[in-house]
Amino acid sequence: MKNLNFKYENSKENTINDVSFNIKRGEWVSVIGHNGSGKSTLIKLLDGLLPIDSGSITINDNLVKENNLDQIRKSIGLVFQNPDNQFVGATVEDDIAFGLENNQFSRNDMNVIIDKVLKVVDMSNYRTHEPSKLSGGQKQRIALAGVLALSPKILILDEATSMIDPQGRNEILDIINNFRTDNNMTVISITHDVEEIKLSSRVLLLKSGMLIEDTNPYELFNSVENLEKYSLEMPFSAQLSRHLINSGLDIPNSYMDEEELIKCIKKLYLKM
Numbered sequence: 287m288k289n290l291n292f293k294y295e296n297s298k299e300n301t302i303n304d305v306s307f308n309i310k311r312g313e314w315v316s317v318i319g320h321n322g323s324g325k326s327t328l329i330k331l332l333d334g335l336l337p338i339d340s341g342s343i344t345i346n347d348n349l350v351k352e353n354n355l356d357q358i359r360k361s362i363g364l365v366f367q368n369p370d371n372q373f374v375g376a377t378v379e380d381d382i383a384f385g386l387e388n389n390q391f392s393r394n395d396m397n398v399i400i401d402k403v404l405k406v407v408d409m410s411n412y413r414t415h416e417p418s419k420l421s422g423g424q425k426q427r428i429a430l431a432g433v434l435a436l437s438p439k440i441l442i443l444d445e446a447t448s449m450i451d452p453q454g455r456n457e458i459l460d461i462i463n464n465f466r467t468d469n470n471m472t473v474i475s476i477t478h479d480v481e482e483i484k485l486s487s488r489v490l491l492l493k494s495g496m497l498i499e500d501t502n503p504y505e506l507f508n509s510v511e512n513l514e515k516y517s518l519e520m521p522f523s524a525q526l527s528r529h530l531i532n533s534g535l536d537i538p539n540s541y542m543d544e545e546e547l548i549k550c551i552k553k554l555y556l557k558m
């Protein structure tokens with residue numbers, strides 16, 4: 287993305303303001319910022335759903351512009367907050383088949399792909415179920431399967447796990463992360479959830495349509511000020527570290543994930 291600017295017709299100021307960044311293939315990038323900071327608008331520009339005013343977006347050497355949109359959209363998969371808005375089929379398999387049919391896959395190939403993606407999201411037993419009768423987490427797995435069936439090079443999550451309970455969310459995030467590493471897929475995730483942010487290698491911070499920080503989870507979690515500024519909760523390990531430091535334990539006052547914290551406590555324990 288290079289010097290990107292965008293203004294909605296009826297607004298006075300730019301919603302996206304001179305935003306530039308590069309994302310490497312296979313990266314997991316979180317996009318965070320307050321409500322109205324321009325996160326969803328940025329995604330819509332990326333997918334060509336909104337026209338760019340000035341600047342440019344290039345995906346795999348293809349400029350995002352009117353005559354390239356088919357190709358661009360084939361490389362991008364989108365998963366939104368509410369899976370109910372994404373279902374088109376009467377059964378799980380019909381729903382996944384819909385996108386494949388649009389891309390002229392043969393019946394045989396479709397069956398193989400549907401088998402594969404249902405296995406990936408651990409929903410093979412639900413092939414003939416009605417999507418509307420599944421639980422929230424199951425619905426989101428099926429929505430994800432429909433997107434993964436088309437082998438996107440870039441998966442975009444727009445608050446995709448915010449309606450799921452913590453266990454369901456972690457399971458879906460694990461599925462996505464495994465698929466990402468196996469397929470060198472890029473993930474761009476709009477989120478307020480620290481567990482999701484933890485999985486990313488980079489965090490892009492938007493404020494009033496401007497990219498004000500290009501950082502990483504460690505830097506972000508190290509600064510309580512930053513977390514408060516963006517209404518983010520502290521990750522569990524950071525909360526625990528804080529309590530341990532306050533109760534006199536000699537552990538570093540910097541962010542550690544669960545594994546690092548366990549190692550650190552073990553070391554102290556063995557010294558005793």
Ligand SMILES: Nc1ncnc2c1ncn2[C@@H]1O[C@H](COP(=O)(O)OP(=O)(O)OP(=O)(O)O)[C@@H](O)[C@H]1O
Pocket residue numbers: 294295296297301319320321322323324325326327328
């Ligand atoms: N169709 C539209 N027409 C005019 N203004 C819009 C339109 N869609 C969004 N906006 C405005 O653009 C700004 C950015 O909105 P956007 O939805 O991109 O923010 P966001 O960071 O995704 O917010 P949230 O976290 O609440 O989803 C907001 O001020 C919003 O009111």
